[in-house]
Amino acid sequence: METRSSTDLPKTAKEYNGVDRNTFLFGWTPQAELWNGRLAMIGFLAYLLWDLAGYSVLRDVLHLIGY
Template sequence: METRSSSNLPPVATEYNGIDRNAFIFGWTPQAELWNGRLAAIGFVAYLLWDLAGYSVLRDVLHLIGY
């Protein structure tokens, strides 16, 4: 397997702004959207595992407000 430095990336590894797609760049950039999606997926899976373990945020909130 060939390894490359981030300054020598193939054309498919760069986004519209010409920077590595996996770079953690702050602001409204294509990289930020990729990281947002990744972190959202991790959060969703974490909530599903939490719910399967018997802890339900939704059930607890409904119980607190009287439903």
């Protein structure tokens, strides 16, 4: 089995067009989709922790409208 030298490895994760995937680019780009997903995961986790702490926005709204 042949192994690659560490100098042959890419320095950053590249997209097919040669742009770094982790850079923040404004507009409809693959990078924007990655950032959107990351921020959505952070928001979902924040809401989950907030709900587990006893502060549920959804439960309070349902209680106010009579469900």
